[in-house]
Amino acid sequence: MDAGRLCRIWGLVLGLFFAAPLGYLAYENVRLRSDVAGILAVARTWGPLRNSLLLAGAVSAAAMVAGTAMAWATVRLNLPGRRFWAALAPLPLVFPTFVGATAFIALLARGGLAEQILSPLGVGALPRLQGFWAAWLVLTLFTYPYVYLPVRARLRHLDPVYEEAARVLGRRRRSVFATVTLPATLPAISAGGLLVCLYVLSDFGAVELLRYETLTRSIYANRLFDRPTSVAHGLLLGVVALGVVGVERMLARRRSGGFSATSDRPPPLTDLGRWRWPVCAAVVAFLLLALAAPLATLGYWAGRGIANPHRRVGAFALDGAGIAASAASTVVVSSVAAVVAVLVMLPLAWLLVRRPSRSASASNLLVTAGFALPGIVVALALVFWTLQVPFAAAVYQTLPLLIVGYLLLFGAQAANAARAAVGAVPRRLSEGAQTLGARRWRRLRTVELPLMTPGLLAAGGLVLLSVMKELPLTLLMRPTNLPMLSTDIWNSTESLFLAQAGLESLVLVAASGLLTWLLVLRRSEFA
Amino acid sequence: MDTSSSTLLRRAGRGIWLVAAVTALSLVAAACGSDDDGAPVSSRAPASPVEPAPPPPPEPGDPLTIYSGRSEDLISPLVEMFEETTEIEADVRYGSSADLALLIEAEGDATPADVFISQSPGAMGYLATQGRLRVLPSGVLDAVDSAYAAGDGTWVGFSGRQRVLVYNPNLVDPADLPDSVLDLTDLAYDGRVAVAPANSSFQDFITAMRFESGDDATLSWLEGMAANNAPNYPKNSAIVDAVLRGEVDMGLVNHYYLLRFLAEDPDAPGVNHSFAFDDIGALLIVTTGAILDASDQPTAAQAFIEFMLTRQAQEFYASETREYPLAAGVQPPEGLAPLNVADVMDTIDFDVLGGGLARTQELIDQSGIVR
Numbered sequence: 052m053d054a055g056r057l058c059r060i061w062g063l064v065l066g067l068f069f070a071a072p073l074g075y076l077a078y079e080n081v082r083l084r085s086d087v088a089g090i091l092a093v094a095r096t097w098g099p100l101r102n103s104l105l106l107a108g109a110v111s112a113a114a115m116v117a118g119t120a121m122a123w124a125t126v127r128l129n130l131p132g133r134r135f136w137a138a139l140a141p142l143p144l145v146f147p148t149f150v151g152a153t154a155f156i157a158l159l160a161r162g163g164l165a166e167q168i169l170s171p172l173g174v175g176a177l178p179r180l181q182g183f184w185a186a187w188l189v190l191t192l193f194t195y196p197y198v199y200l201p202v203r204a205r206l207r208h209l210d211p212v213y214e215e216a217a218r219v220l221g222r223r224r225r226s227v228f229a230t231v232t233l234p235a236t237l238p239a240i241s242a243g244g245l246l247v248c249l250y251v252l253s254d255f256g257a258v259e260l261l262r263y264e265t266l267t268r269s270i271y272a273n274r275l276f277d278r279p280t281s282v283a284h285g286l287l288l289g290v291v292a293l294g295v296v297g298v299e300r301m302l303a304r305r306r307s308g309g310f311s312a313t314s315d316r317p318p319p320l321t322d323l324g325r326w327r328w329p330v331c332a333a334v335v336a337f338l339l340l341a342l343a344a345p346l347a348t349l350g351y352w353a354g355r356g357i358a359n360p361h362r363r364v365g366a367f368a369l370d371g372a373g374i375a376a377s378a379a380s381t382v383v384v385s386s387v388a389a390v391v392a393v394l395v396m397l398p399l400a401w402l403l404v405r406r407p408s409r410s411a412s413a414s415n416l417l418v419t420a421g422f423a424l425p426g427i428v429v430a431l432a433l434v435f436w437t438l439q440v441p442f443a444a445a446v447y448q449t450l451p452l453l454i455v456g457y458l459l460l461f462g463a464q465a466a467n468a469a470r471a472a473v474g475a476v477p478r479r480l481s482e483g484a485q486t487l488g489a490r491r492w493r494r495l496r497t498v499e500l501p502l503m504t505p506g507l508l509a510a511g512g513l514v515l516l517s518v519m520k521e522l523p524l525t526l527l528m529r530p531t532n533l534p535m536l537s538t539d540i541w542n543s544t545e546s547l548f549l550a551q552a553g554l555e556s557l558v559l560v561a562a563s564g565l566l567t568w569l570l571v572l573r574r575s576e577f578a
Numbered sequence: 579m580d581t582s583s584s585t586l587l588r589r590a591g592r593g594i595w596l597v598a599a600v601t602a603l604s605l606v607a608a609a610c611g612s613d614d615d616g617a618p619v620s621s622r623a624p625a626s627p628v629e630p631a632p633p634p635p636p637e638p639g640d641p642l643t644i645y646s647g648r649s650e651d652l653i654s655p656l657v658e659m660f661e662e663t664t665e666i667e668a669d670v671r672y673g674s675s676a677d678l679a680l681l682i683e684a685e686g687d688a689t690p691a692d693v694f695i696s697q698s699p700g701a702m703g704y705l706a707t708q709g710r711l712r713v714l715p716s717g718v719l720d721a722v723d724s725a726y727a728a729g730d731g732t733w734v735g736f737s738g739r740q741r742v743l744v745y746n747p748n749l750v751d752p753a754d755l756p757d758s759v760l761d762l763t764d765l766a767y768d769g770r771v772a773v774a775p776a777n778s779s780f781q782d783f784i785t786a787m788r789f790e791s792g793d794d795a796t797l798s799w800l801e802g803m804a805a806n807n808a809p810n811y812p813k814n815s816a817i818v819d820a821v822l823r824g825e826v827d828m829g830l831v832n833h834y835y836l837l838r839f840l841a842e843d844p845d846a847p848g849v850n851h852s853f854a855f856d857d858i859g860a861l862l863i864v865t866t867g868a869i870l871d872a873s874d875q876p877t878a879a880q881a882f883i884e885f886m887l888t889r890q891a892q893e894f895y896a897s898e899t900r901e902y903p904l905a906a907g908v909q910p911p912e913g914l915a916p917l918n919v920a921d922v923m924d925t926i927d928f929d930v931l932g933g934g935l936a937r938t939q940e941l942i943d944q945s946g947i948v949r
Contacts, residue, residue, distance in 0.1 A: 095943075156816075162823030179809075179825055259812050264948070272776050275676040275704050276935040355842065427677060434684040444688060527681050531643070531669040542672060546649045547815055547838035 118198025356550020472506020759859025
């Protein structure tokens with residue numbers, strides 16, 4: 052059987068697999084005899100739906116601008132310390148939003164740390180941090196890396212020859228950016244923006260704490276005592292997500308015709324001249340807000356607890372060994388999940404770029420839209436389908452099934468980024484190798500994989516960071532005694548052990564920083 | 579911590595607590611109320627803590643599996659004591675009570691869980707209505723006052739947290755604080771009292787109020803709070819945090835969150851105010867435990883439930899986590915009056931409370947308070 056047909060079959064299998072959560076929601080709606088039409092017709096549905104769309108749209112727009120700007124600045128401008136800023140930039144993605152939102156409230160709300168520090172300067176009572184703009188700010192700061200990572204990979208390996216040609220032909224810098232660089236980068240920007248949009252639709256932590264009534268908040272608030280509303284809203288969210296993905300795909304097709312040339316030649320740096328330091332200051336200021344601000348709050352909690360260890364209540368004490376054990380298993384599990392996700396999704400990405408077909412597009416639609424469903428829905432769907440299988444108890448709440456769950460949640464990220472990676476391989480190179488007699492596997496190994504590596508690493512990096520902070524699925528599906536940082540942080544936060552929560556969050560950020568640097572950025576820089 | 583908790587303790591000393599056995603109960607027992615001998619609510623049998631039983635022979639196979647909606651720091655020390663005492667190995671999965679209840683429902687007969695611990699009666703009641711819980715033996719139920727156990731005998735209370743009004747002494751004169759939660763609709767409290775309408779403890783409190791005063795009176799109290807612009811927060815801890823920062827003057831919460839915040843930051847300005855002894859605002863929210871119907875280790879599961887009601891475990895609640903132990907005869911946290919069930923409670927049958935939490939949520943939505 053040739054590779055193309057294998058890929059096609061695999062694509063269909065994936066489509067079926069990723070339809071599981073939607074299938075579960077449909078089944079629940081039938082089982083609970085929920086009056087879907089009646090529920091959807093009332094204001095309790097339209098308000099949250101409108102809010103979900105508004106927030107997802109606004110955050111995506113802001114994240115696309117911020118992510119692209121940060122990628123551009125760290126790849127193409129001669130900023131002092133740009134490698135360092137480049138390594139820090141993806142990290143805000145690793146804050147679980149319930150921790151991030153708590154930290155921002157403690158920092159920016161009335162009577163918070165910022166007010167205490169700034170009050171001598173005459174800064175008065177800050178407003179309460181809640182509602183649309185608060186959710187917009189916090190979610191933008193924590194999701195822009197979805198855009199930053201793929202755009203950076205694209206910019207880093209874009210063949211400079213096109214831009215040079217445009218310059219030689221007399222185009223100004225700004226015009227080169229608008230007519231050459233931006234169109235070549237647009238697929239990556241749009242793919243990242245789509246992930247941001249879907250993530251915001253699924254997020255519960257930030258909208259709960261910052262009090263913005265979205266569909267996902269309604270799914271959670273009604274999950275136990277108004278199941279029909281909860282599952283109807285879940286189904287609605289799934290349909291909305293399918294629509295969003297469909298629109299993005301349509302736009303992508305319309306603008307197709309971009310070029311896909313990559314190069315190992317380092318991209319030319321633009322000398323900013325006297326703007327060098329002001330632009331650097333802007334990059335640092337943004338990182339201060341997205342990364343240093345929440346870290347400062349977490350550090351403050353941790354420091355306060357370490358300074359006063361005797362003030363503990365109950366049987367609790369700061370537990371260094373426990374944190375280390377959790378960090379170790381978190382690193383291993385998330386790395387495995389990242390590798391599995393990229394390997395599983397690569398054939399579908401290949402299919403979409405090289406052998407586009409209706410069935411491949413349908414699979415992609417299901418894979419991607421699944422990312423908008425809240426973790427609790429996906430977790431319960433996984434439980435439901437697993438237990439339909441005979442002898443499922445053998446794998447239930449074991450590591451392999453947990454990895455499968457992560458794939459179900461984050462396969463969209465891997466597929467999207469991998470598609471960009473495949474798109475970076477010029478078709479003529481594959482064809483050239485074929486003409487020269489190289490067989491399928493040899494072409495993959497010697498020509499295509501090396502060119503795809505940066506994009507695939509970015510794909511793995513996204514999954515890695517997402518798994519490290521994932522909560523609902525991890526709580527319900529992990530092996531009982533497997534320690535994970537995300538669940539530890541949740542436990543500490545629920546118990547208001549802020550010192551412990553702060554320390555665990557700092558370890559989470561440090562571990563993910565180290566991993567993204569070692570596994571993603573460093574290799575992608577020197578690949 | 580000293581000033582505020584002693585204030586809490588002093589004020590609380592006056593109180594007698596109503597019970598939040600509330601929700602669960604509801605339809606449940608009414609629906610399947612065949613076992614009249616279960617534990618009549620009016621019984622005042624001299625209850626006492628469970629005597630440590632000789633360890634049952636370990637059952638073959640997996641360790642005992644506990645799903646706990648109560649957080650790890652409160653449960654894991656007790657589980658360790660249990661393992662030491664009985665030599666039964668136990669695994670615990672922590673999560674929110676609602677998520678774990680949904681998980682147990684989805685797992686059905688295949689559930690690995692033997693025991694479920696719920697933060698409040700609501701999630702437990704949900705499983706009871708689904709018929710997922712086993713009826714506990716009367717010896718276990720008799721360890722606590724009948725008000726703290728399900729009428730149909732499917733669950734039993736371990737410990738309780740009191741509903742209080744937390745306030746910031748820099749912003750509030752204690753003399754202005756009311757004796758009854760019902761007075762908070764007064765114009766004097768306009769915009770000053772935070773509530774958490776999406777939180778299960780608040781909803782349990784509203785359910786109890788419906789029971790005591792009826793749906794109409796409850797709705798008009800909620801409408802009064804909405805008209806009074808009660809600031810809205812997602813949960814208890816967010817309210818206490820906001821009070822300590824000075825963002826809002828006071829708020830309706832469970833007593834123990836403040837103690838936790840003060841443990842982290844002893845200088846934070848916060849004091850718990852208890853309502854009068856017979857006020858619905860001074861409700862006790864009960865942590866409950868049950869054995870799952872599908873448990874394959876019911877003997878070990880029962881040993882765990884019994885252990886949680888022994889003097890050793892109950893005293894841990896009082897001394898370490900500063901909650902109210904429910905097994906009669908065990909002293910409450912130092913300085914607090916013994917827990918009494920008011921005579922009026924004898925006449926209350928929580929089990930016939932209709933509509934349960936779904937109806938409570940309807941009333942909250944109807945009142946104009948955004949849930």
